[in-house]
Amino acid sequence: MIEMLLIFLAPIIGGFVYGFERIVRARMQNRQGPPLLQPFYDMLKLIDKQAFIVNPYHSILGIMHFFTLWVVVAFIILGQNLLYVIFLHLLSTIFLILAGFSVKSIYSHIGSNRELLAMIAYEPILIMLAVAFFMINGSFDISAIRENPSSIFPLILLFLAFLMVIPIKLKKSPFDATEAHQEIVGGVEVEFSGVFFEFLYMAKWLEYFFVYSLLVLFAGNNLIFAIVLALFTFLVVNLVDNATARIKMNHLIKIVVTIGLTLGMLNLIGLAYV
Amino acid sequence: MTQILLILAPIFFALIVLGTNVSVRNIFTIVFVTLLAVVSLMNFISFDIPIEISTPHYFHSIFVFLDFLLLMYFFWQGVVKKNSYVSLFALIQIILYAVVLILTPSLMSSDILVDKVSSIMYLVINIIGGIIIIYALKYIESEDFTRFKKNAFIALLFLFLSVMNFIVSTNNIEVFFLLFELTTLFSYILIAYRKDETSLLNALQALWMNQIGGVAILLALIVSITQYETVYFDILIKNIDTAYLLPIVLLVIAAFVKGASIPFDKWLLGAMVAPTPVSAILHSATMVKIAPYLMLKLAPAMSGFVSVTVTLIGTFVFFTASLLALSKDYFKEILGLSTIALLALMMSLAAVGTPEAIEACLVLIVFHAISKALLFFQAGILEKSFHLKYVNDINGLINHSPLVVFFILIGFASLTLPPFGVFIAKFMAIESLSNEIVKNPLYAFALVFIALGSVFLTLLYFKVVTKLFAKDVDAKARHVEISAYYTVPSAILVIFLVLGIYISFDLNLLSGAEIIVPVILIAVVPLLFATLLFKNAHRVKEYNCGEKDEIKLSMYYFHMPKYIQKAIIITAILGMWILVIGVLI
Numbered sequence: 001m002i003e004m005l006l007i008f009l010a011p012i013i014g015g016f017v018y019g020f021e022r023i024v025r026a027r028m029q030n031r032q033g034p035p036l037l038q039p040f041y042d043m044l045k046l047i048d049k050q051a052f053i054v055n056p057y058h059s060i061l062g063i064m065h066f067f068t069l070w071v072v073v074a075f076i077i078l079g080q081n082l083l084y085v086i087f088l089h090l091l092s093t094i095f096l097i098l099a100g101f102s103v104k105s106i107y108s109h110i111g112s113n114r115e116l117l118a119m120i121a122y123e124p125i126l127i128m129l130a131v132a133f134f135m136i137n138g139s140f141d142i143s144a145i146r147e148n149p150s151s152i153f154p155l156i157l158l159f160l161a162f163l164m165v166i167p168i169k170l171k172k173s174p175f176d177a178t179e180a181h182q183e184i185v186g187g188v189e190v191e192f193s194g195v196f197f198e199f200l201y202m203a204k205w206l207e208y209f210f211v212y213s214l215l216v217l218f219a220g221n222n223l224i225f226a227i228v229l230a231l232f233t234f235l236v237v238n239l240v241d242n243a244t245a246r247i248k249m250n251h252l253i254k255i256v257v258t259i260g261l262t263l264g265m266l267n268l269i270g271l272a273y274v
Numbered sequence: 275m276t277q278i279l280l281i282l283a284p285i286f287f288a289l290i291v292l293g294t295n296v297s298v299r300n301i302f303t304i305v306f307v308t309l310l311a312v313v314s315l316m317n318f319i320s321f322d323i324p325i326e327i328s329t330p331h332y333f334h335s336i337f338v339f340l341d342f343l344l345l346m347y348f349f350w351q352g353v354v355k356k357n358s359y360v361s362l363f364a365l366i367q368i369i370l371y372a373v374v375l376i377l378t379p380s381l382m383s384s385d386i387l388v389d390k391v392s393s394i395m396y397l398v399i400n401i402i403g404g405i406i407i408i409y410a411l412k413y414i415e416s417e418d419f420t421r422f423k424k425n426a427f428i429a430l431l432f433l434f435l436s437v438m439n440f441i442v443s444t445n446n447i448e449v450f451f452l453l454f455e456l457t458t459l460f461s462y463i464l465i466a467y468r469k470d471e472t473s474l475l476n477a478l479q480a481l482w483m484n485q486i487g488g489v490a491i492l493l494a495l496i497v498s499i500t501q502y503e504t505v506y507f508d509i510l511i512k513n514i515d516t517a518y519l520l521p522i523v524l525l526v527i528a529a530f531v532k533g534a535s536i537p538f539d540k541w542l543l544g545a546m547v548a549p550t551p552v553s554a555i556l557h558s559a560t561m562v563k564i565a566p567y568l569m570l571k572l573a574p575a576m577s578g579f580v581s582v583t584v585t586l587i588g589t590f591v592f593f594t595a596s597l598l599a600l601s602k603d604y605f606k607e608i609l610g611l612s613t614i615a616l617l618a619l620m621m622s623l624a625a626v627g628t629p630e631a632i633e634a635c636l637v638l639i640v641f642h643a644i645s646k647a648l649l650f651f652q653a654g655i656l657e658k659s660f661h662l663k664y665v666n667d668i669n670g671l672i673n674h675s676p677l678v679v680f681f682i683l684i685g686f687a688s689l690t691l692p693p694f695g696v697f698i699a700k701f702m703a704i705e706s707l708s709n710e711i712v713k714n715p716l717y718a719f720a721l722v723f724i725a726l727g728s729v730f731l732t733l734l735y736f737k738v739v740t741k742l743f744a745k746d747v748d749a750k751a752r753h754v755e756i757s758a759y760y761t762v763p764s765a766i767l768v769i770f771l772v773l774g775i776y777i778s779f780d781l782n783l784l785s786g787a788e789i790i791v792p793v794i795l796i797a798v799v800p801l802l803f804a805t806l807l808f809k810n811a812h813r814v815k816e817y818n819c820g821e822k823d824e825i826k827l828s829m830y831y832f833h834m835p836k837y838i839q840k841a842i843i844i845t846a847i848l849g850m851w852i853l854v855i856g857v858l859i
Binding site: 097 | 298316414683685687690691692697701704705708711712714716718719721722725726729730732734736739740743779784785787790791795796798799803811812813815816817825827830
C-alpha cells in the first residue's frame, strides 16, 4: 500500500527535491531563492499556456519519456531487478533521444546526440554497479539489496564513480553539456512548449527520484545512514554545481570513462578476491 | 529422417527453380520455403533425444573426391585470378588433407548427430534463410543479369541451405571440413556475383582468409587423429585430456575465422559489396553462425584457461568492433561490423560454458538472425527503391516511406532495448558473467567489455536515426511505393520478433512484468500516433534563434586514428597466440 502511494507521489516528491535544491543553491550564492513550491507554480502556469507542437511524433515521444521513467521509478520502489531497471531507464532515454531527432532543429539534434554520448559515460558505470551489488548480495533484486546491511565500504570506489554519474543525469555543472542552456538552448528540450514541456519538466523530477533512490542502495537496510548519505551527496553535488564551470562534451566523456571505469574495474576485481 | 530431408530437399528445389520463368519460379520458391520451414519446425517440436545416423562407406569416397576437387578449384582460381594467397592456402590444404587421409583413426562413431542445438540451428537456417530467399526473388530481378543467372542465384541460395543443414548435423570433422570449405565456396561465388572489379577483389580476399580456417581444421584433424585416434566430435570431446587441448584450440581458431573476428574481419566487411540477400543470408543470419555453433560444440571440452582466454578475446572483439563501426558511413558496413561484434559475443558466451551462458548464446543466435535480416532487408530497399547506400545521403526518409523507417527503428530497438530477444540475451550474458567473476577475476574485464560494447552499439544505431526521422513541418510527402516482396518478408520478421517476446515469456527468461511492461510502453507509441491528433494544438516551425537559413542535418562520425586500429589488431592477434602457446605449454 505504502509502495503504491510512493509510486503515485514519486513525481511530486521529485518536484519538492527540485524546489528544495533551488533554495539550497540560492543560499550558497547568498541569494534568497524561489519558494519551495516554485516548481509546482511553474507547472500550473505551463498547463495554462496555449499548446504549440512541431509534429505529433515529437510530442508523443516526449510524453512516453516521462511515463517510462515513471515505470522505472516504480520498479525501483517495488524492489525489482537492478540490472533490468538500468536497461529500462535506457529505454526512457531512447524515447527522449528519438523525440530530439524527430524535429528539424539543430539544437534539438545536438542535444540528442549529446544525450547519446553521455550514455557512453554513465551506462557502463551503472552496469558495473549492478554487478557489484550482485556480487555482494548474491542477487540483482533491489529488495534483497535493501534487506542487507550497508555495502558502502566494499563499494567505495564504485560509490565515487557513481558520484560522477549524478551530475550527468541531473544536468549539473561541470557535467551539464547535454543540456547546456547557454549554448544549445536546452538541447532536446528546445522544441517542447506548454503542456508538453510539462511532461519533460516532470520527467526531470523523476530523474531526481531515480538517481537518489539508486544512491540510497549503498546504505542497505540502514535508514538513518540512507538519509545522511542522501543529504550529504545532495549538498556535495550542489556545491560542485555552484563552484565549477561546464566542461566540453568530449572532456566529459574522457574524464568520466577513464576515471569511472578504472574505479569500477578495481572495485570489481577487489570484490572477486575478497 | 527429417534431417536427411532437410539436407537433400533443397538440392532438389535448386534444380527445379533453375529452369523456370519468373512467376513459376516465385510460386515454387514460396512453396519450397514454406515446406522447409514446416519440416524444420516439426523436427524441432518432435525432438527429444539426440539422433545418430550412420552413412554408408562409399559416401566417404565421394566426400574425399569432392574435397580434392574443391581444393583444386581454389588453387586454380588463385592461379587464374593471380592471387598468390589463394593458391598458397589451397596448396597447403591439399598437402595437409593428404596427410589426414594417410593417417587412420581407430575410434569410430556415427557421421550424423543431431542434438538440441542442431535443431535450433535448423530453425534459423530454414525459416530465416527461407524468408531471405523470398526477399531475393524481387531483389535479383532488379539486377542486370541474364535470366539464367537470376535463376541460378536463387538455386545457389537453396543449395547453400542444404550445405548449412548438413554442417549443423555432422559429427565427423572431415565432413565438417568439406562443408566448411563449401560455405567458403558459396561466399566466393556469391560475393563475386556482380563480376565487377571490387566484387572480385573482395571475393578473393574472403576466399583466402576463410582458407586459414580450413588449414586450422586440417591441423586439428591431424592432431586429433594422432593423439585421440578419432575424427569424430563426440569422441574427441568425451576423451579429451585437459593437458592436451591443441585440437580444440585449432578448431576455435577456425571458428574465429568464420565468425570474422578481428583480425579476420576484413573479409566480412569486403563481403558487403555482394547483393544484399547474400549479405543477409551468408554474412549475417546463417553462415557466420557456424562460428558460435562450433564454439557451442567445443564448449564442454574447454579447460579453464581456454574458456577464459576465448571469452576475453570474444568480448574484446565485441567492444572494439562496435567502436570501429562508429567511424563508418556505409549502411551495410555498419551492419557488418555490428554483426562481427555480436558474433564475437556469441562465441565468448559459448566459451563461458555455463548452462545460462549457453542459453544466452542460443537466444542471441536466433534473435540476432531475425533482427539483422530485417535490417539488411531495409538496406536492400534503400538501395533499390531510393538508390541510397550511405547513411549520410538519406534525408528525411520518414516523409517518403514511414514503413521503412518503422522497420529500421524496430530493427535497432530489437538489438538494444527491452523486451526484445537480443536485449534479453545481453542481459543474461551480464548475469552469467557476474556469477563467474568470483571464480576468476579476469571475467571482470569481459564484463566491462560487454558493458562498453553494448553502449557503443546503442550509440551507433541511434545516431543513424538522425538521418531518418526528422519530419518536415509542411512536408509534401512524396510517397514511394515499395514492392510486397520486400515489405511482406520484413513484416513477417517483425512478427517473429513479437513472437520471440512471447517465447521468452514462456521460457521464463525474464519475469512477466519485466517483459510485459516494456511491450506496453513500446506498443503505446504507435497507438498514440493513431489516436492523438492534437487538433487543438497549433503547428509551429522549429526555433532557430532567428536564423533563416535552410538547415541540413548530417550524421557525425568518430575519427578512428590508424594507431588505434593497429593496436586493436595487434592485441587480437596477441590474444590468439596466447591461446595457442598457452595450450602448447
